[in-house]
Amino acid sequence: xxxxxxxxxxxxxxxxxxxxxxxxxxxxxxxxxxxxxxxxxxxxxxxxxxxxxxxxxxxxxxxxxxxxxxxxxxxxxxxxxxxxxxxxxxxxxxxxxxxxxxxxxxxx
Amino acid sequence: xxxxxxxxxxxxxxxxxxxxxxxxxxxxxxxxxxxxxxxxxxxxxxxxxxxxxxxxxxxxxxxxxxxxxxxxxxxxxxxxxxxxxxxxxxxxxxxxxxxxxxxxxxxxxxxxxxxxxxxxxxxxxx
Amino acid sequence: xxxxxxxxxxxxxxxxxxxxxxxxxxxxxxxxxxxxxxxxxxxxxxxxxxxxxxxxxxxxxxxxxxxxxxxxxxxxxxxxxxxxxxxxxxxxxxxxxxxxxxxxxxxxxxxxxxxxxxxxxxxxxxxxxxxxxxxxxx
Numbered sequence: 001x002x003x004x005x006x007x008x009x010x011x012x013x014x015x016x017x018x019x020x021x022x023x024x025x026x027x028x029x030x031x032x033x034x035x036x037x038x039x040x041x042x043x044x045x046x047x048x049x050x051x052x053x054x055x056x057x058x059x060x061x062x063x064x065x066x067x068x069x070x071x072x073x074x075x076x077x078x079x080x081x082x083x084x085x086x087x088x089x090x091x092x093x094x095x096x097x098x099x100x101x102x103x104x105x106x107x108x
Numbered sequence: 109x110x111x112x113x114x115x116x117x118x119x120x121x122x123x124x125x126x127x128x129x130x131x132x133x134x135x136x137x138x139x140x141x142x143x144x145x146x147x148x149x150x151x152x153x154x155x156x157x158x159x160x161x162x163x164x165x166x167x168x169x170x171x172x173x174x175x176x177x178x179x180x181x182x183x184x185x186x187x188x189x190x191x192x193x194x195x196x197x198x199x200x201x202x203x204x205x206x207x208x209x210x211x212x213x214x215x216x217x218x219x220x221x222x223x224x225x226x227x228x229x230x231x232x233x234x
Numbered sequence: 235x236x237x238x239x240x241x242x243x244x245x246x247x248x249x250x251x252x253x254x255x256x257x258x259x260x261x262x263x264x265x266x267x268x269x270x271x272x273x274x275x276x277x278x279x280x281x282x283x284x285x286x287x288x289x290x291x292x293x294x295x296x297x298x299x300x301x302x303x304x305x306x307x308x309x310x311x312x313x314x315x316x317x318x319x320x321x322x323x324x325x326x327x328x329x330x331x332x333x334x335x336x337x338x339x340x341x342x343x344x345x346x347x348x349x350x351x352x353x354x355x356x357x358x359x360x361x362x363x364x365x366x367x368x369x370x371x372x
Binding site for chain 2: 236237238240241242244245247248251252255284285286287289293294295296297298343346347350351353354357358360361364365367368
């Protein structure tokens with residue numbers, strides 16, 4: 001299940017790198033754009049990793065709870081934070097994809 | 109221990125909890141029956157081990173009578189989970205406590221399943 | 235039959251059994267003073283109820299059922315009521331072998347068991363509800 005989610009989040013990352021590639025061809029303060037590009041990709045990477053790890057954490061806690069361990073609050077917190085980061089990642093992915101589509105539609 | 113599939117594990121626990129609920133119902137219904145010994149299910153870990161090995165065919169409702177003539181104790185089976193007798197007669201407080209446990213665990217189980225199902229649907233949406 | 239439905243039915247059988255018990259106790263209480271009409275006649279004889287467990291092979295549930303409703307064979311107490319229609323030569327009347335305190339205690343026990351069975355019914359019903367709710371979309 002986590003694998004499936006990873007690949008879906010990967011779509012967002014691919015779209016993001018495509019966008020960044022487009023940005024570097026535009027004439028601008030090169031190093032500044034370069035720096036922004038690096039940190040943007042890094043930020044996306046961090047979000048994706050964070051989401052996957054919080055999902056894994058939630059899955060582990062839930063499995064333990066289902067087998068009888070009773071840290072109820074721990075499970076609930078893990079699942080909620082997984083849902084939060086997942087929702088965030090998906091929102092970002094959607095924004096990136098729509099931005100990419102908009103850029104690709106721009107007349108050159 | 110990383111589960112193979114969280115939904116499968118939740119399914120199995122729900123099944124086990126349901127059988128336990130039925131055992132508790134039997135105990136409470138027969139609290140005043142002379143000679144009736146309180147029954148409870150085998151532990152969940154055992155159920156998990158059993159399903160990983162191929163289950164030997166046991167006819168549902170398989171009954172074993174104990175050798176003691178005074179007390180008729182029965183072992184039975186529901187949904188692949190064995191229900192075993194204990195040595196004591198039924199204590200209502202004890203049964204209510206166990207029923208509370210079953211209720212809480214079941215609620216947590218369904219909530220976990222609901223959350224992960226929701227997250228799955230979130231990602232699978234266009 | 236799935237286990238939760240079995241639990242529901244088993245608990246319902248417990249309710250039925252305890253209701254019978256309450257009925258028997260009520261009869262005893264109502265007839266606690268019922269003597270005979272003629273001198274030396276037999277008064278009301280106390281009723282007792284016995285339960286049995288019925289294991290249903292198909293579902294695996296241990297249902298409760300009433301094995302029998304029989305009579306208490308203990309001796310009738312004698313009371314001195316010389317003018318009573320059931321008074322014998324010595325003015326003693328045979329009274330029902332019903333002890334009010336015992337019956338009241340039994341009634342309380344029956345109520346307690348009934349409540350416990352009711353709790354189990356409610357919980358089984360709630361668990362079934364929770365399961366069906368999984369399918370319901372937000």
